[in-house]
Amino acid sequence: MNDLDPLFEKLSKSSFRSSFILKDKELDYLHSKGLNVILEHGRDFIDTRLAPANPPNDGKQTPMRNHPIFIAQHATATCCRGCLQKWHSIAKDNHELSEEEREYVLSVLTKWLEQYIDG
Numbered sequence: 001m002n003d004l005d006p007l008f009e010k011l012s013k014s015s016f017r018s019s020f021i022l023k024d025k026e027l028d029y030l031h032s033k034g035l036n037v038i039l040e041h042g043r044d045f046i047d048t049r050l051a052p053a054n055p056p057n058d059g060k061q062t063p064m065r066n067h068p069i070f071i072a073q074h075a076t077a078t079c080c081r082g083c084l085q086k087w088h089s090i091a092k093d094n095h096e097l098s099e100e101e102r103e104y105v106l107s108v109l110t111k112w113l114e115q116y117i118d119g
């Protein structure tokens with residue numbers, strides 16, 4: 001597994017990225033469903049919204065609210081292929097995300113969400 005600390009340090013220096021926090025409805029949802037279920041939803045969002053080559057409406061496919069994964073994606077710059085390229089060096093160039101790249105995105109989301117578990 002990659003060491004994600006440098007990434008999280010960089011994210012913490014972005015006032016835009018660090019403005020995304022879990023609270024209210026989305027935080028309650030995480031706690032009521034549990035992390036594993038939320039990560040299953042996350043995997044599904046990655047597969048359908050992020051992984052296809054040239055996803056439709058790239059940059060706008062991730063809502064700003066209503067699911068903890070959406071918030072986590074904005075907080076970690078895994079919200080669209082443009083941000084994946086800029087922040088995570090995953091090229092946008094017309095390729096479908098590999099299994100390894102999907103797992104990487106999920107590991108980033110996991111690390112971000114874990115701060116809200118047992119907190």
Ligand SMILES: [Zn+2]
Pocket residue numbers: 059077078079080081082083084
């Ligand atoms: Zn984005």
